[in-house]
Amino acid sequence: MANGSPPEDRTNVSREDVGDVKHRKRLSTLTEDEVAALREAYRKAQEVSDSRGYGHFAALHGFPDPGYCEHRNQLFLPWHRGYLYFFEQALQDQVPGVTLPWWDWPGSDGIPAAFAVEQDPSGEPNPLYDAPVVAAGGFRGPDWPERTARPAERTPTWLPSRGLPSQDDIDEVLNAANYDDLTFAIENLHNAVHVWIGGEMGDQRFAGWDPVFWAHHTMVDRLWAIWQVSNPGHIPRREHLGKGLGYFKDMTVQDTLNVTDLGYDYAAGEVLVHG
Amino acid sequence: MATFDSESFPAQPLLDDYARADVELHGVDLAVPSYEGRVFLNRPDADRDTPLDRDGGYLGSFFIFGKVNCWGDDDAHCTPASGRKFDRRRNPTRYAKVRVRTPEGLLRQLVEQAGGDVSLNVVAVIPDREDYARYSPEDVLSFSRASIVTYG
Numbered sequence: 001m002a003n004g005s006p007p008e009d010r011t012n013v014s015r016e017d018v019g020d021v022k023h024r025k026r027l028s029t030l031t032e033d034e035v036a037a038l039r040e041a042y043r044k045a046q047e048v049s050d051s052r053g054y055g056h057f058a059a060l061h062g063f064p065d066p067g068y069c070e071h072r073n074q075l076f077l078p079w080h081r082g083y084l085y086f087f088e089q090a091l092q093d094q095v096p097g098v099t100l101p102w103w104d105w106p107g108s109d110g111i112p113a114a115f116a117v118e119q120d121p122s123g124e125p126n127p128l129y130d131a132p133v134v135a136a137g138g139f140r141g142p143d144w145p146e147r148t149a150r151p152a153e154r155t156p157t158w159l160p161s162r163g164l165p166s167q168d169d170i171d172e173v174l175n176a177a178n179y180d181d182l183t184f185a186i187e188n189l190h191n192a193v194h195v196w197i198g199g200e201m202g203d204q205r206f207a208g209w210d211p212v213f214w215a216h217h218t219m220v221d222r223l224w225a226i227w228q229v230s231n232p233g234h235i236p237r238r239e240h241l242g243k244g245l246g247y248f249k250d251m252t253v254q255d256t257l258n259v260t261d262l263g264y265d266y267a268a269g270e271v272l273v274h275g
Numbered sequence: 276m277a278t279f280d281s282e283s284f285p286a287q288p289l290l291d292d293y294a295r296a297d298v299e300l301h302g303v304d305l306a307v308p309s310y311e312g313r314v315f316l317n318r319p320d321a322d323r324d325t326p327l328d329r330d331g332g333y334l335g336s337f338f339i340f341g342k343v344n345c346w347g348d349d350d351a352h353c354t355p356a357s358g359r360k361f362d363r364r365r366n367p368t369r370y371a372k373v374r375v376r377t378p379e380g381l382l383r384q385l386v387e388q389a390g391g392d393v394s395l396n397v398v399a400v401i402p403d404r405e406d407y408a409r410y411s412p413e414d415v416l417s418f419s420r421a422s423i424v425t426y427g
Contacts (some may be wrong), residue, residue, distance in 0.1 A: 062342065072369060151406045186376050191338035195309040198406045202309050204342035 012097040021260050023267035024222070027101035027112050027215055032121075035114050037098050042127040042211060044094035044198075049138055056136035058089045060247050061208030063135070066076045074180065074236045075243070076187050077224045077258040080217050082218045082245040083261050087214060099264060102222045103215040104165040105193065110154065115212040128211045133200065150199040164196070165189050174227050183229055190220050222266045225259050277399050277412035280319045283392035289382065292427035296382040298334055298375040298395065302419030308342060308410040309341040311400045314375050316385045317393040321413075323400045326359065332396075334383055335375040341415070345369065370419075382423070387391050393419055 010021035030038070045054040052259065103112055110116065115128045130148045134140050134202050158161035173189055176182035193216055200206035207213050210223055228234075235241070241254040259265055289296070298314050315321045318332040327333045345353040352368040386393060400417035401407045 063346070073371065114379070151404055153404055155404050181376070185376075186339050191309070191340040192311075194340045195311075195338065198402065198404060202340075202402075202406065204305070204309075204340050209339075235377050266408060 012099055021266045022097065022099045023270060024099045024176070024218055024264055025101050025113065025267050026107075026269060027103050028107055029163055029269040030101055030114070033075055034101075036120075036194065037158055038101065038114070039089075041091040041095040041098045041262060042131075046104060046127055046131055048094075049134075049136065050188050051136050052090055052093060053129060054090075055134045055137070056219065057083075057090060058131070058133075059135035059139075060206035061201075061213075062205035065099075069236055070275060074183055074240055075245070075253065076183050077221070078236065078253040079238075079245050079257075081221050081256040081262075082116055082248045084214065085251070086248060086257075086265070100214055100218040102218040102266065103212070105225070106167040106170060108164055111197065112215065113264045115215065131209050131211055133206055133209045142176065145200065145206065146198040148206070149180075150197055150201065150210070159189070159192050170223065171225060174230075176231075179236055182231075182234075183236075186220055186223055190216070221259075225266055228257075277414050278322070279395075279397040279416060279418075279421070281395040286316075286382070286386045286389075286423070289423060289425045290386060293383065293425040295379070295426040296377045297424045297426075298377065299424055300337070300366070300373045300397070300418040300420070301375050301422075302370045302417075303339065304345065304369065304373055304417040305339060305341055306345045306350075307339065307415040307417065308340045308343055308401060308407065310339050310412065310415040312337045312339065312373070312400045312416065313400060315396040316382070317389050318396050319394055321396050321398050322396060325398070329370050329378060329381055332352050334377045334381065334385075337373040337375050339373070339415070373418075382419075383423070395423065401423075406423045 025034070041088060043053065045052075047053070060149075084100060091098050091100070115126075117126055118129050120126045128191065130150075132147050133144050159165055161169065169189060173182065173185040176185050193202075195202045195214075197210070197212065199210070201210045201213060201216075235257055236253055241252065243253050245251050245256070247255070256262070300312075313321070313323075313325075313327065313336050314334045315325070315332040316334055319323065321332070325331070325333075348354060381406075397416060399412040401410055401412050401415065
């Protein structure tokens, strides 16, 4: 057996080569190299000021026209799945193969380390820590904050655990008997985490700019994906299936129902085994 | 408003055929700062310090991830006519329904404990934290209709 150089698989590069579905991985299991790739993708995206850049996507969450996120209705989960899909591709335009990691709330005792430190290991500003609050084309509203910020103080959450969602909270959500119950329950849990973080994350208008927003929502999307596996056939109401997702009008609700059709799946972990 | 206290109403009929009970609030305004709505049965004295104790009437909470205000020139922007064909602009989802699913059997327990008419009470709580210091719970809780829905 030949011992060659370790394969260069910073994230999903080898999968991309063979057209395989990419894995969204548990944030806490990413290797240093994978976190570095994620930082690089965020940094480069934040430097792009047009519609390929970070600010463009961040603004779609809170801007009324033509985007606006969907909340408190059956489109909450499909809209955000589409939102993550396009944002992830924008990151992949910067660093091929990079995928959005999911923040495992029960396994975490605070903001994930990769997103909590102000500087990366080389001493440079960490693009996962904060971001400039600016939309595509350099647009900024008169009352917008300069950059995202999170209060240093963490107050107890509103959940029974008074902390991040526990596995019991998640199990309760995943016990939902139908899609309507599921989306209500997931969104409520998701709301609690937004407000627990606070700062821009606690404000629907600006939440999309906080870098940890994407790891949070990837966890939300993962819960829906897990629930779908054990509840086949339970989908949003039929009247919604042909609807386009706001700004992403060519992606319909129906298009969001299968994650592998969208080119990704969720993995709890992965170890590269070298020969 | 910071709290909502309904008039007293007879809840006994809800128990006739009941396996699940949800509290539903309709027309909840989302153009407000984020907040928690704590829902109680028959606790008009409830405030943010009332223990979240099932035996003490606590039914559950809903969490509003608010957008603070309407982006438009005035509030009319957030209440446009809906469903115009070929119009790509999204209807801002300013008002929504929220639902609190109550723990199994709790409604029966609390209604029987009350022994008569009861009230529904909602307490708005905002984080006691610096980034929320500019907001007041008086400004957040707004809805058009409340009900308790049971399923057999």
